[in-house]
Amino acid sequence: MAEQIYTIPVNDAFDSECECPMCQMQKELERNAIEYTMGPSYMEDDNRAMTDKLGFCSHHLRLLYQEKNRLGLALMMNTHMNKTIKDMKELAAKGPASKAGLFGKSTPNAPIVDYIDNMEKSCFICGRMDNMFVRYVDTIFHMWKKDAEFREKFASSKGFCTYHYGILYKTGQSKLSKEQYSEFINALNKVFFEGMERVNEDISWFIDKFDYRYKNEPWKNSKDSVQRGIIKMGHTFVE
Structure with missing residues (x-):
């Protein structure tokens, strides 16, 4: 299948020979979103309105600060902060929520508490990443159906982290026919478990290397095994 704009990031991730191509895609999306947010776009009214409303999660605020x-x-x-202060002053003036009666439902949160809870779940960069990542997942299944070369690339990959394995396992059922899904799951399970076992064996050898009996043995592929294990367990490793 001829490469198109929406397939390039997917192919690039699978060509990178990383432990999880989908983590690689998210990493690139995050970098692009950070650059977009901190570029000239922050002066545009539409973007400022969105960042005023959504704010940033603590993780992305730290990255922006860097x-x-x-x-x-x-x-x-x-x-x-101007918007947050204004909104919270108005909500604080309403006071706490009324207590429920003896036989009523549990006492609802005060409006200001709900506001803070929603603010903690909101992030301009997370939202931008999530919207694009959904398209990448759709592209994976589109390519699986249409591109034999991609199916081979998928089957020869190093597998996925547990989190993205779960996303692929679940999403494939609604994106593929019964026959296609069965073939996909077989390939997915193979690369996932082979990848997990390979990295776990490297971690085991890393542990053994701290035993005096193996002091003079080669490190093999174990020196970065802990970092790769972190990725496999569904956590992006940051050096």
């Missing part, structure tokens, strides 16, 4: 554009971050933080 960028060189402190003025851009300060401008976004300033207008976001």
Whole structure:
């Protein structure tokens, strides 16, 4: 199948020979979203309105702080905090929620508590990443159905982390025919478990190397096994 714009990131991730191509896609999406957020776009009214409303999760706020554009971050933080202070003052003035009666339902949260809870779950960068990642997942199944070369690439990959294995396992049922799904699951299970066992064997050898009996033995592929194990268990490793 001829490569198209929406297939390029998927092919690039599977060509990278990483422990989880989908983690690789998310890593690239995150980098692109950070660059977009801290680029000239932060001066655009539409984007500022969205960052004012959604804010950033603690993880992405730390990444934004590591960028060189402190003025851009300060401008976004300033207008976001202005909105937050205004909203929270209005909600705080309403006071706590009324207590439920003896036989009523549990006492509802105060409006300001619900506001804070929603704010904690909201992030401009997470939302931007999630929207694009859904398209990448759809592209994987589109390519699985249409591209024999991609199916071979999938089958020869190093597998996936547990989190993305679960996403592929679940999503495939609604994206593929019964016959296609059966073939897909067989390939998915094979690369996933082979990849998990390979990395776990490397971790075991890493542990053995701290035993004096194996002091003079080669490290083989175990030196970065802990980092790769973290990825396999569904956590992006950051050096």
